Amino acid sequence: MIDKVIEIEPLDDLDFGKVTAELRSKRREQDTIVLFHPSDSCQENLHHFIAGAKKIHGSMFDYGVNWDDLIWDIRGFESTTSLKDLTHASNVLFTQDNGKGPKIKVSRKDEVPFAEPFATFAKAFVTHRHNEKPKSHSNHMVAIKALRLLYQELPNSLTPCVSQLLPEHFNKAISCAMGTQAKPTLYVTGVHLTAIAESLDEYRLTATPMTWKNPIPRNYKHGGASQNRGGKEAKKERAKQLPKTDLLLFLAALWGTYEEIEERDKALVCMSIILLLCGFRMDEFIGLDLNCIPSREEYDKLPLEIDPETGTLARILRIRVLAKKKGHWDEKIVPHCTVDTIYIAVERLKALSKPQRLTAQIMLEEGKWNRFLEFDDDDYLTSREVKEHLGFPGASATNTISTLALHGIQRDPSSLKRKTRFRVGDIHDGFCDRYRERISPIINGFGHDELIIPIWEFLTLRYLNQYTPKERLNVFAEPL
Incomplete structure (x- = not known):
């Protein structure tokens, strides 16, 4: 049998416009609603892509995020609000790779921003992907890491534009990442590079079709094909991660002698018991509130x-919890043999967090610090009186004055030099304002829909720097 001979047209005679049109016609259909219909001009499409992002940016990022800023603080958005990282800034940095290793801090002045027009595209890309499905801060920053890899491969460093990208730039980017990233991280970086390529292709932002796919295989830690949940090796790996007998005996001994251990350890013991018996994620445990379980009656x-x-x-005893993965209120069943233990643990957490919950409620509802409720707002206290009232050590009141000034409390201008005094009402306002600023993402409560939990109902509230010399302030109550 003679195989059929297929004639291939000479390379010079190929109609690249026709080939491009055919490739674009085979693009995967999207289920999402696009904000504009792409044309054959990638520059025109890029203009509409950015304009569409600016149009939805204001209503979506409603926490004072300015489009023109090179650093976006997205801490206040529901999808990025995490009780575990409540007081940490969630900054999306539209900056170049600083050449430092992971988790190495770089001062703000040393950050080099993306050059235009790449910086504007990066902002539009973050806005569009957050609009399609809300992302966490860490998810956005992995996307920025992928953008930084592509930015380094662009041929024009003066006016880098995504329209210059070719599939080979993605290959170089993932090759560059191979030398610096571990396998699990490398796969995730490839996923984000694929998402960027698909976005460029969907909106036709490049002259060349982007059909690039992630070449890194999925690691078993991300549920890849190499993961075998039912095999002997998988069972051994899971067994290694279970608490050992010695640890369980030690925890049981602590639970049995609860009243004798130090107060700083009591909350941790209660936490360990609840996590062990119910299998909560840490963010889910932190969000437990006073009414997470029904009363014993x-x-x-x-x-x-x-x-x-x-x-x-x-x-059946069920604990109500805001499920981390699902993003909605859910219930977890408590094993029947541990019901009594869970009730004891919850009651102990209620007792431990009572002072902190009282401080939080008075500060947010009345605008006062309960440490100074015995005074009238128009009363004046000298710095030494404030020091003695708060229990600050030492003979000098200098640290007290600087602490109050740090919280925006101005001294009475008519006070004598050696008798600096402060108005009690200003002390209330200064510390309450600072507290509201720290917990601003959940100042109106944590949760959504018909169930919003005020912060003073959290079981896990502790004072900032509790059990350290700074605990004498006892003012900023935050989740454990």
Whole structure:
């Protein structure tokens, strides 16, 4: 049998415009609604892509984020608000790779921004992808890492533009990442590079079609094909991660002698017990509130149900929690044999957090610091009186004056030089304003829909710097 001979046209005779049109016609259809219909001009499409991002930016990023800024603080958005990192800034940096290793801090003045028009495209890309599905701060920063890799490969460093990108630039970018990133991280970087390529292709922002795919195989830590949940090796790996017998005995001993351990350890012991028995993620545990479980009287009146663990009829205790992965309110079933232990742990956390919850409620509802409620707002206290009232050590009141000044509290201008005094109302305002600033993302409560939890109902509130010499302030109550 003679194979059929296929004639291939000479390279010079190919109609690249026709080939490009055919490739573009085969693009994957998108289920999302595009903000504009791409034309054959990539520069025109880029203009519309950026204009569309600016149009939706103001209503979507409503926490004082300015489009023209090179650093966006997205801390206040629901998808990025994490109780675990509540007081940490969630900055998206539209800056170049600083050449430093991971987790090495770089001063703000040493950050070099992306050159235009690449910087504007990066902002538009972040805005569009957040509009399609809200992303966390860390997710956005991994996308910025991928953009930085592409930025280094652009041929024009003076006016870098994404329209100059070719598939080979993506190959160079992932090759560059191979020398600096571990395999699990490298796969995620490739995923974000693929997302950028698909976005460029969807909106036709480049002259050449972008059909680039991530060449890095999915690691088992991300649920890849190499993961075998039912094999012997997988069982061994899971067994290694389980708490050892010695650890469980030690924790049981601490629980049994709870009243004898130091107060600084009590909250950690309660945390360990709840995490161990219920399997919460850390963010889910931090978000537990006073009413996360029914009262004991309500529980005793619950009807009998089939226990999914034992298959017998029993009363099922459920803990309400804001599920981290699902993003909505959910319930976790408490094993029947541990119901009494969970009730004790919750009651102990309520007792431990009572002073902090009181401070938070008075500050947010009344605008006063409960440490100074015994004074009238128009009373004046000298710096020494404030020092003695708060229990600051030492004979000098200099540290007290500087602490108050750090929180924006101005001294009375009519006070004598050696008798600096402060108005009590100003002390209330200064510390309450600082507290509202620290917890601004959840100042109106944590959660969504019909269930919003005020911060003073969290079980896990602790004072900032608690159990250190600075605890004498006892003012900033935040989740554990």
